[in-house]
Amino acid sequence: MRKRESMIFLIELMIAILIFFMAASVCLLIFAKAHKMNRASQELTAASLAEQNVAELIRSAESLEDAREEIEDAYPEAVFTVKDTEMTIPFDSDLQPAEGEGTYQLTGALQEKGGMLYAELHFYTLDEDGKVSGTSFYDLNIRSAEAGSDR
Secondary structure, eight states: OHHHHHHHHHHHHHHHHHHHHHHHHHHHHHHHHHHHHHHHHHHHHHHHHHHHHHHHHHHHOSSHHHHHHHHHHHOTTOEEETTTTEEEEEEOTTSSBOSSSOSEEEEEEEEEETTEEEEEEEEEEBOTTSOBOSSOSEEEEEEEEETTSOO
16 A cells, blocks of 8 residues: 555656646746847847947938048948948947957948938848848938038
8 A cells, every 4th residue: 555655656746847847848948039039139229229320420421421431430340342332340249349250240332312322221140151141130221411511
């Protein structure tokens, strides 16, 4: 009789442990999902802030050259190509501007047409090879007031 009681107790204990592990695994999945959502939120916030900062620099500029100089002053890491109209600003894994290759990249195309400054900004994640992976996760299009006018 005693052996049977101990077997029932052992089965109950194993069931309790199984239920505990199932609850723990559900909690771990929820925490992992929350961490992933938190990281995505941080990325989106950093991307929007960086693009808004660049947008304000462009809006305050009076010409394309002035916009480039303003951006280079604020972001020494910025690299301009194609007649100083294409820019790239690398960001590290902490979403701060980085020297050289980064984990993220803000790209932009600036142009001046009819006295107006236009810009398209995109924020990308880079893969291990430093190449843009997928589509940008934050985009911003800018059209400034007339360049050189009293604003």
